[in-house]
Amino acid sequence: MVFYFTSNVVSPPVKLFMGLDKYENEHLIKWGWPEDVWFHVDGLSSAHVYLRLNKGxxxxxxxxxxxxxxxxxxxxxxxxxxxxxxxxVVYTMWENLRKTNSMEVGQVSFHNPKLVRKMRVDxxxxxxxxxxxxxxxxxTNPDFQQEREQRDALERQDKKKIIREQKEKEKEERKRLQEQSELRSYSSLHKPENMTSTNYDNNDSDDFM
Structure with a gap:
């Protein structure tokens, strides 16, 4: 079971969530999102609370x-x-959480302790x-794996769209440059200094037979 809370101190409101116990925490650790921020009381047992940020x-x-x-x-x-x-209370991005097989259920450490912040609660x-x-x-029984896989699928679609759009822009730019090059070449051919006239009758005199 997971508990969801709404923090309405900002607009739009944001969601906070936490697992019922250490086993739910384990699923949250495994299937968290890169946008998730993890909170925990420093040095004491506590719930694992998460805040999901917007992408970026x-x-x-x-x-x-x-x-x-x-x-x-x-x-x-x-x-x-x-x-x-x-x-x-310590907090860090989900991606900074480190989990090894030797750790107990629900236990985590950090890849980079320098990326962990603290906030004093009086x-x-x-x-x-x-x-x-x-x-x-x-x-009850949320499917964290499915939610993460759906999130990743949407991200892949967005990346493919960006790549397609970038390729289309590059194609249009190449076409534009080619058209400019052809226009410059055409204009050069029609400059007076580049134009010649030819006397087709091959007569060098004004006399007629």
């Missing part, structure tokens, strides 16, 4: 209020972290947590 966006594009919502949601879903003040803000919980939707 990165961590710098996340609105501060959305970061606050995500961090409050992570804190509220950490048994230890929910009771503590002054905790850190305390739980019930107003935020309650607002998010009112938007919670439970989805």
């Amino acid at each position: 966006e990165n961590l710098d594009d996340i609105h501060h209020d959305v970061l606050v919502d995500a961090c409050q949601l992570v804190k509220a879903n950490s048994i230890q972290g929910n009771k503590m003040n002054d905790i850190d 305390k739980r803000i019930n107003e935020i947590v309650n607002r998010l919980n009112k938007t919670k939707i439970e989805v």
